[in-house]
Amino acid sequence: MDSEKIAKIAQIASCLEVSGYPKPGNVHRTRDFDDMVFEDFLISGVVIGDTIRKAASSVDANYPENAQMGKYILEAVKETDNWIANNTNLGIVMLLVPISCAAAISNSFDEIRENVVKLMAATTVDDAIDLYDAINIADAGGMGDQDEYDVASENAKEELRENNQTMYDVLKISAPWDRLASELTTDMPTCFDIGFKTYSEVKNNDSLNRASVLTFLTILSQVPDTLISRKYGDEKAGEVSNQTEDLLKFKDDNDFSDKLDEFDNYLFENKLNPGTTADLTAASIMLSFLASEFDS
Numbered sequence: 001m002d003s004e005k006i007a008k009i010a011q012i013a014s015c016l017e018v019s020g021y022p023k024p025g026n027v028h029r030t031r032d033f034d035d036m037v038f039e040d041f042l043i044s045g046v047v048i049g050d051t052i053r054k055a056a057s058s059v060d061a062n063y064p065e066n067a068q069m070g071k072y073i074l075e076a077v078k079e080t081d082n083w084i085a086n087n088t089n090l091g092i093v094m095l096l097v098p099i100s101c102a103a104a105i106s107n108s109f110d111e112i113r114e115n116v117v118k119l120m121a122a123t124t125v126d127d128a129i130d131l132y133d134a135i136n137i138a139d140a141g142g143m144g145d146q147d148e149y150d151v152a153s154e155n156a157k158e159e160l161r162e163n164n165q166t167m168y169d170v171l172k173i174s175a176p177w178d179r180l181a182s183e184l185t186t187d188m189p190t191c192f193d194i195g196f197k198t199y200s201e202v203k204n205n206d207s208l209n210r211a212s213v214l215t216f217l218t219i220l221s222q223v224p225d226t227l228i229s230r231k232y233g234d235e236k237a238g239e240v241s242n243q244t245e246d247l248l249k250f251k252d253d254n255d256f257s258d259k260l261d262e263f264d265n266y267l268f269e270n271k272l273n274p275g276t277t278a279d280l281t282a283a284s285i286m287l288s289f290l291a292s293e294f295d296s
Helices: 003-019 036-049 047-058 069-083 090-104 110-121 125-138 156-162 168-173 178-183 189-203 208-222 226-232 234-248 258-269 275-294
Strands: none
Touching: 003 036, 003 047, 003 090, 003 208, 003 275, 036 047, 036 069, 036 208, 047 069, 047 090, 069 090, 090 110, 090 125, 090 189, 090 275, 110 156, 110 168, 110 275, 125 156, 125 168, 168 178, 178 189, 178 275, 189 208, 189 275, 208 234, 226 234, 226 275, 234 258
């Protein structure tokens, strides 16, 4: 697929995800946080476009080890940092860059998934180092505290080189406690099997807003959010997922909107932010638009 089109789809997906409202526990068009607001995410979604285009235009199916996905993740984070004071899209970029590169070398939508696996397996030590730089610029603790290859360690990059640790390797270490790392070191089951299918089904029969919200809720109901887990523990994350599952039972009721608002307020007031789920939702939206484009 053409790199220009891929970049536009990435921008659209980023903006549609944050525009979904009320998306419980997260910033959306009717909810700001003290340290980041709705417009920050819109700007972030727009400014990654050039980087996504370059990433998609540079990848070569015959030389997946030269995709330099870490470089483009870092470049996108740096560009975002030029415009926004906070980390608004590191997780989204980590998902959208591999998807974009995979789409660029795919002849059909069905090939994207296997090409993500192929590209991630071919990542290099330089990719890992660039990813670490991106995490530090975004000031994100997404990879957790580690005994080895700790992203916050002054010797981290030296250790990566000495031990020949690729981006895939370091994400694999983080996979047990970070859903994004897990997605990127498997075949993205949450995005493809849950998010993409939900968004596409709802989008074809309802509004884009409802598609975004129901995709977010469906993912959260089935996959406990690891950002909540790292802050408050697995039990609390599981509790939020169970509450979401209960909420979805009323999705076709007249008072669903009121119940959704109540849940949004509850999560916001208790500082329970399913940020990882938002990232997975953005990736799912991108996959749906890519599928439509390949089918057209």
